[in-house]
Amino acid sequence: MKKNYLSLTLALMSFLTVSNASTLQDTLSNGKISGTLQAYYFARDKNSGTDNDILTLGLDISYESAEYNGFGFKTTFQSASSPWVDEDGKAGRKSNMWGSGAQLSEAFISYTYIKTSAQIGRMYFSSPLLSGSGSRVNKEAFQGFVITNSNIPDTVVTLAYMNKFQSRTDGKGNIGEFTKNFKTAAAPWSFKLDDGAYTVSIVNKSLENLTLTAAYVDAIDAFKATYLEAAYNFLNYSISTQYYNSKEEGKESGNLFGLQGTASFGPLNFTASYTTTGDDADVLPGLGNGADLAYTWSEAFAYQYAANQDSAKILAKYKINEAAYVSVAYLEEDGKDYKKGYTDLVAGYKFSGSLKGLDLKVAYEIGSKDAKDDELRVRLNYKF
Structure with missing residues (x-):
């Protein structure tokens, strides 16, 4: 399971080139090129320490071939630069934006x-317990293989094994490389996996308006985790419940239970969420910062996976038109010896006409009670 998957990919490409030269030429020429230009500005007002800010610029270029006899090929280069970052920005953002x-x-x-x-x-790969995050300029990625099957009616089964992970940065000012170090969205924040990790997930929609999800991940010799979710939609309402269980080698099990309800009235949407964790250990929600599905999330600072914590969140979102929306949310975390509050103010806009493909999102989070810091996040993306 420790094969060099990139080398295997290139070998398969060579085989296809020799065996189907003329057809492969058509397949490649009928492929498509796409990309994204990005400008992300994050600024933190740290009452608990030193303020910092950073502007990171990015460019992603992807090529995806047409399909021939079921075969296809895709490549993506991503690049980033933070030309004006100062020393405080480097220190505060070295794990996610300075790369x-x-x-x-x-x-x-x-x-x-x-x-x-x-x-x-x-x-790039996403499943409930093994998922790269795309919330920064540098996206997380994996190296390995994935098999997906939908032979069972209304059911999708996914099996994946990954032996390397690309983080957002290397912590030293460079874009992340593919290594054995896998990031997580919870403490201890990363694991070195010499033998990689595998996951299986099942999503079933055989009952009308009901979606059932079950997933399992084995970060070999590090931890194991299970995720279950049931989501039911009716009229303009929905209700869902989730459950995490994880166990790190040599430690107690951690678990999380969550409930969420939504209601929509024309352009106005309301969401109420609640999660609670067990007393014995923090929950490990999977591998990759995209494996972060607890309902009580916030735009910047919330940490839903601490042991012995109750979290509650309310959110209201107003759709101004097809292009614009605003939302406000309040989240409170009640832990063993702390109580933190977070208020999120968010606005988004998708441009049209000559600026079609350009979208803007602005989020501002205000910490209260035992949460001391505020954060502004501005994301500008142009897709082509």
Whole structure:
């Protein structure tokens, strides 16, 4: 399981080139190029320490071939630069925003046959307990293979094994590389996995308006985690429940239970969420910062996975028109010896006409009670 998947990908490409030269040429020429230009500005007012801010610029370029006899190929280069960052910004953002350079983050062969698809190589990947985050300029990626099958009616089964992980940065000012160190969205924040990790997930929609999700991940010799969720929609309402269980090697099990309800009235949406964790250990929600599904999230600082914590959140979102929205949310975390409050103010806008493809999101989080810091996050993306 310790094969070099990129080398295998290139070998398969060579085989296809020799075997189907003329057809492969058509397949490649009929492929598509896409990309994203990004400008993200984050600024933190730290009553608990030193203020910091950073502007990071990014460019992603992807090429995806047309399909031939079920085979396909995709590559993505992502690059980033923070040309005006100061020393405080470097110190405060070295793990997620200060990471200049370029990386081949996707390079995989895909194959589809009837209701089964497979990918092998470097890729962006998302499942409940193994998922890269795209919330920063530098996206997280994995190296390994994925098999997805939908032979069972209204059911999707996904099996994946990953032996390397690309983090957002290397912690030293450079874009992340593919290594054995896998990040997580909870303490201790990373694990070195010499033998990688595998996950399986099942999503079933056989009952009308009901979605059932079950997932399992084994971060080999580090921890194991299980995730269950049931979500039911009716009229303009929805209700869902979630459960996490995780166990790090040599430690107690951690667990989280969550409830969430939503109601929509025309352009106005309301959401109420609640999560509670067990007393014995923090919950490990999976591998990759995208494996972060607890309902009581916030735009910046909330930490839903601490042991012995109750969290409650209310959110109201107003859709001004097809292009614009605003929202406000309040979240409170009640822990063993603290009580933290977070207020989120968010606005988003999608441009049209000559600026089609450009979207802007502005989020401002205000800490209260035992939460001391405030954060502004501005994200500008142009997709082409």
